[in-house]
Amino acid sequence: MSDASDRSVVPAGDVGPKIAKANVAQRLRALRDGLGLSVAAVAKDMDWSVSKLTRIEKGEVSIQPLEVRALLGLYSISDEHVVAELSRLARTSRSRQWYSRHRLTGAFADFVAYENEAAEIQVWQLLFVPGLLQTREYSRAITARTLRTDPNDEQVKARVDLRVDRQQALFERQRGENPPHITAVIDESVLRRPTGGREVMARQLDHLLTLAEDPDRFSLGVTPLELEHHSGMGGSFELLKFSGNTHGDVMFVEAAAGLDFLLSDPETIGRHNALFKDLLDYGRTGDRALQMIRAIRDEMRAG
Template sequence: MTAQQSSVPPSTVLGRQLGEELRAFRETAGLSTAVAAEALDCTKGKISRIENGRVPLRTPDLVALLDTYGVRDAATLQRLTTLARTANRRRRDGWWNQYGQVLADTYRDYIALEAVSESIKTFQCQLVPGLLQTPAYVRAVTVASRAWHSPEEIEQFVQVRLARQERLTNDPRLTMWAVVTEGVLLQQVGGPAVMRAQLEHLAAIAEEPNVTVQVLPFSRGAHAGMFGPYLLLSFPQVSALDVVRAENPTGAVWLEREPEVARYRELFADARTSALSPAESVARIKRVAKEHRA
């Protein structure tokens, strides 16, 4: 999340859609990435990044690629040009870009994807999921991370987290399913008062129709999710593939290949099967909230 994080940025949904169409045209024409690279006077690596949706594509380059692939249909050109411009605009104009001084590019890329997703599934073994955190909890986590030092930077990051939460509470089309271990409920983040308020909020928001929260108790023993937190984003576009963000102490790893994503779907299915039911989970959260006494 910080400027120190280093990982390959995720492709945008629209960028990946555009890239998939360009790859299909290139393969139909029987051309290699080397030929495409010659058309743009660039490296084969850049063509791969374009086809994976990782870099913006200028209109002149799009026209040159389509001409090289023998695609000269005006309607196709107009449709793909509009798609490229929309993808580039979403990269540039998102509200999160105003927080560039406290957010790494990769974290802003994540927020951009989250903003157009229709489903978020997350497994957390240490922290309450970000979209379900209270302001005091966010602040305590931000201070503990030691990634931001001045009060102004800390407060800006808190505002980013709260801004992200607005869509979950205001857009019923977005659904969230969170599985958290029992340790998340017991970890003293910010002290007893902060934790009690956080768990009361978690129990309340879990009652919303677009939010499901399950608790995986210690009594379940060893499980596949012990190796770290992750989240799975799904999108409404028919051609859009799911993406996974797997967290680690120095950043995050993005996974987009279908076999890797499928593995995380299996992990999440196993976690929610092993966890308490949603109703039992809310009852457990409420009980633990009362145990956090200031």
């Protein structure tokens, strides 16, 4: 049987593959839970493994449209609107994206996929210029330092290539309708640290200033060294927000030794949204931030 709640499906045309997969997973699990069916019972009736259904409901793997229709048939969902929309979402979730060629894994793979569909990106960075705003030469220098290896190392090249691809994907989306907006707050120490040498850093600051010339797409903030009310000392993070009600906010935390975290629980998200607002309220934004970046850039070249 179906009811009005079955109509709460996100139109497939409004989302990309990652959000589509997450919505299919959430909806299928809700339908099963609503019927009081166990994972084991449904897997048996579908002639699937328990692992397959569990991974589908967690959004770890995609599901074929024909499988969606079969599963909805098992759940006695006869509303063709719901069946069609979930089938289209399943089809969308299986479309191949540019990041597939990088063979990413774990939380970082999910982060890149979510970032590629975010309508708004808010970044707080305490240690280096945010990846989406880096020049290639700065990216090579900071990645080599992080990995403690030569800038020409293949692992460095692979990470830099991914970062550049993330940037290109963002710029391409920004040239379309409803361009995503990125707000980046950067600690002053990051701007003053001559990563890669003073001229490399000066060109990186030039790049930030160039991006800031398009305020509809980029907003920059700086937390001065003398700032007393500093809420960001706990570490860097990136908040991803999505259009409409397609998905809740997601937060990415890049940790040491590849132990990255992707978080979405409301309490954590709410706390970091408030923290990011603090950084904007107490830091320098708008023209004041750009004046500071220009002054540091000039000092970098004069030194």
